[in-house]
Amino acid sequence: EPEVTQTPSHQVTQMGQEVILRCVPISNHLYFYWYRQILGQKVEFLVSFYNNEISEKSEIFDDQFSVERPDGSNFTLKIRSTKLEDSAMYFCASSATNQPQHFGDGTRLSIL
Amino acid sequence: QQQVKQSPQSLIVQKGGISIINCAYENTAFDYFPWYQQFPGKGPALLIAIRPDVSEKKEGRFTISFNKSAKQFSLHIMDSQPGDSATYFCAASPTDSWGKLQFGAGTQVVVTP
Numbered sequence: 689e690p691e692v693t694q695t696p697s698h699q700v701t702q703m704g705q706e707v708i709l710r711c712v713p714i715s716n717h718l719y720f721y722w723y724r725q726i727l728g729q730k731v732e733f734l735v736s737f738y739n740n741e742i743s744e745k746s747e748i749f750d751d752q753f754s755v756e757r758p759d760g761s762n763f764t765l766k767i768r769s770t771k772l773e774d775s776a777m778y779f780c781a782s783s784a785t786n787q788p789q790h791f792g793d794g795t796r797l798s799i800l
Numbered sequence: 801q802q803q804v805k806q807s808p809q810s811l812i813v814q815k816g817g818i819s820i821i822n823c824a825y826e827n828t829a830f831d832y833f834p835w836y837q838q839f840p841g842k843g844p845a846l847l848i849a850i851r852p853d854v855s856e857k858k859e860g861r862f863t864i865s866f867n868k869s870a871k872q873f874s875l876h877i878m879d880s881q882p883g884d885s886a887t888y889f890c891a892a893s894p895t896d897s898w899g900k901l902q903f904g905a906g907t908q909v910v911v912t913p
Contacts, residue, residue: 692843719899731844731889731903744900779843788834789901791843 690714692792694780700798704769709795711763711780720763721781721789722755724748731779737763767797775799803827804892806904814912819877821907823890826871830892834901835864835875838887847888848875880911 693712701707713720722734736743737755754766763782767774777796781789805824813819823833831852836844850857850864850873857864863876877884890904 694843721899723901730905731891731901733900733902736899746900781843783899788846788849789899791836791845793841793843 690790692780692782692790694778694792694795696795697793698796698798700800701770703772703799707767707770707797709765709767709778709780709797711765711782711792712761713763713780713782714790715761717782717784717790719743719783719785719789720755720757721783722765723779723781723791724776725779725794726776734765734778770797770799772799803830803902804890804904806890806907808907809905810908810910812910812912813880815880815882817880817911819875819880819884819909819911821875821888821890821909822872823874823892823904824870824872825892825902827892827894827902828871829894830902832893833864833866833873834891835862836889836891836903838889838906844889877909880909882911882913885909885911 695710720737723731725731735745735749752768756764777794779791779794781791783789834849835847837847838844848859848862852868861878866873887906887908889906891901893901
């Protein structure tokens with residue numbers, strides 16, 4: 689069964705540094721998403737992306753965050769200047785039109 | 801603003817028993833209600849989903865009951881098995897923002913042998 693792949697599984701970064709989280713969505717999916725889950729808390733929507741532009745973003749997704757689909761297969765989330773509170777699990781998801789979202793296994797981001 | 805409220809926070813059930821998890825929502829624009837199952841170290845996996853035009857949906861041992869007037873929906877896991885031990889999340893999204901899932905806080909279910 690096709691799956692969403694995320695790399696790396698764990699990223700450790702110094703506060704203030706830039707970090708890029710990578711995702712390979714399911715190949716025939718057109719809609720892409722990022723969510724995050726702070727330890728012990730619920731999964732929170734960050735951003736949705738379709739047709740090479742952001743469809744919707746949450747208040748969490750401020751100017752420090754950006755997303756990109758640099759080629760036909762990857763979907764990335766960049767955090768420009770990381771803060772301690774950015775430490776969380778980041779999940780990528782993808783979906784076909786009007787179909788359920790499929791999630792990757794996440795990247796654990798630890799900010800020191 | 802907690803748009804989807806989930807309870808209980810945790811649940812212990814004996815093998816063969818019924819696990820029941822409840823969710824309530826506030827936004828009447830929500831019209832898609834999925835349940836996700838998450839094992840440690842893994843991402844959420846879609847378990848079952850319902851739209852408000854039906855009051856119940858069953859897939860194997862998993863059943864969603866939906867009460868539109870009360871703005872509540874629940875997951876029933878029949879004949880619970882140790883392999884069902886996981887965290888379960890309810891979620892909801894509105895028609896005009898189908899991809900923006902609003903998750904509940906999650907319920908950790910432990911099924912004892």
